[in-house]
Amino acid sequence: MHRVAIVGGGTGGTVLANRLADELRSEIEAGEVDVRLITADENHVYKPTFLYVPFGKKTVDDAKRPIEELVDRRVTLTIDEVTDVDTERKRLSLAERATELSYDHLVLATGATLEPEAVPGLAEGGHHFYGPDGAEALRDELAAFTEGHLVLSVVGVPHMCPAAPVEFVLMVDDWLRERGLREDVELTYTYPINRAHGLESIADWASDLFEDRDVNLETFFNVDEVDPDAEVVETVEGKELEYDLLVAIPPHRGSDLVTAAGLGEDGWVDVDRHTLEATGAEDVYAIGDTADVPTSKAGSVAHYEAGVVADRIASRVRGTVPTATYDGKTVCFLEAGMDEATFVEFEYGKEPYVREPSKPLHWAKLGYNESYWLTARGLL
Amino acid sequence: MSDAISPDVTIDSRGATCPGPLMDLxxxxxxxxxxTVVELQTTARNSTTDVPEWLEEAGHDLLEIEELDDEWRIYLEVN
Structure with a gap:
């Protein structure tokens, strides 16, 4: 019996469980393989939905579905929290389970967690759209915001969906214009390094659009502290920026489980970037935001990584040499306003080509967001 | 390690792609x-330009950039 344990029910974990259920269908039905998905959340959450919530285009309920409805019946679904990973003894401890759970192959897909409290004053002074509560609070704030200085500040790097901050600024610019408020609102975008985005081609594309649309760009802007009473952001470079509405991308951290298991610093698992196997333990893989690989923390990455790890585990189960590898493939749609988008595709070490934004690409993005539920089921 | 400079803190960012080393720093x-004297170890060539640029912006002192085989050691002093 090969026991595959997958920890985390986000995009990576769910796609992987369903891919394995399909790939190893006969072995599972013969009782030779058990694929178990362990997640503390009864709902699967599709986080890209939250970008649309502040503009009233989606609700937080649109982002979630019961995970039970998405997972193949051949998968053993365990709703519980993993509290300890012992890679020496190949066992997991669970909060609600008295005995430990043994595994032969472990996949960590534990995702990223927001940590606004890592920056003094940020939780009190800043809004965000990276989770349901934050997105709803920002929706209410934005609806009442008719004039002043709106600052979008990328505070934490790395963060999920690296395109989203640029998208938000371009969307809010368009949204304010549609509502006749843009002339009364100053818009500023800040980024920690010397350009508007980690990828140069996206930075160049965004900088040109910001100039066209009268969006201020502040670079080398690393937020040290937020003063919520004075409504001022202070940076490690000694700058100060006053705001009326601060939308911040909070610092992210990985899973404490990962750090405690000695698999990587800051909760991200150190892996071989091609095989996705952990460098610190045998028969352990990491996919999605949890895996420390040099590309975006994005749903498409988790999706493609899940396919690779499904193939590698299936090969191991069958006693053949795993040959599937991950080349860093990343695909992102980028909204350029409320009704236009572009699309980028790249892999390790490559700069993406940023296409001219268009309405059809915006519709394609919205269409994909609806068909995402097929991706989660391992079908698309 | 540079003969003249003895770092108090060493940051190993080798293997990280740009802008990883700068963000680590x-x-x-x-x-x-x-x-505090810091040594940043990097294999990203861009670090040799974006790190000095940030040091100037943030008011820290660049002490030396040492080139080894396919990697660089950037020494700086925190102000």
Whole structure:
């Protein structure tokens, strides 16, 4: 019996469980393989939905579905929290389970967690759209915001969906214009390094659009502290920026489980970037935001990584040499306003080509967001 | 290691792609006292330009950039 344990029910974990259920269908039905998905959340959450919530285009309920409805019946679904990973003894401890759970192959897909409290004053002074509560609070704030200085500040790097901050600024610019408020609102975008985005081609594309649309760009802007009473952001470079509405991308951290298991610093698992196997333990893989690989923390990455790890585990189960590898493939749609988008595709070490934004690409993005539920089921 | 410079803190960012090393440095420097000498180890060539640029912006001193085989050691002092 090969026991595959997958920890985390986000995009990576769910796609992987369903891919394995399909790939190893006969072995599972013969009782030779058990694929178990362990997640503390009864709902699967599709986080890209939250970008649309502040503009009233989606609700937080649109982002979630019961995970039970998405997972193949051949998968053993365990709703519980993993509290300890012992890679020496190949066992997991669970909060609600008295005995430990043994595994032969472990996949960590534990995702990223927001940590606004890592920056003094940020939780009190800043809004965000990276989770349901934050997105709803920002929706209410934005609806009442008719004039002043709106600052979008990328505070934490790395963060999920690296395109989203640029998208938000371009969307809010368009949204304010549609509502006749843009002339009364100053818009500023800040980024920690010397350009508007980690990828140069996206930075160049965004900088040109910001100039066209009268969006201020502040670079080398690393937020040290937020003063919520004075409504001022202070940076490690000694700058100060006053705001009326601060939308911040909070610092992210990985899973404490990962750090405690000695698999990587800051909760991200150190892996071989091609095989996705952990460098610190045998028969352990990491996919999605949890895996420390040099590309975006994005749903498409988790999706493609899940396919690779499904193939590698299936090969191991069958006693053949795993040959599937991950080349860093990343695909992102980028909204350029409320009704236009572009699309980028790249892999390790490559700069993406940023296409001219268009309405059809915006519709394609919205269409994909609806068909995402097929991706989660391992079908698309 | 540079003969003349003895770092108090070493940051190993080898293997990280740009802007990873710079972000590692910024995160660490925030926690250090003035006068601390830092060595940043990087395999990203861009670090040799974007790190000095940030040091100037943030008011820290670049001490030396040492080139080895396919990697660089950047020494700086926190102000």
């Amino acid at each position: 910024i995160g660490k420097v925030k926690t250090l006292e003035p006068g």
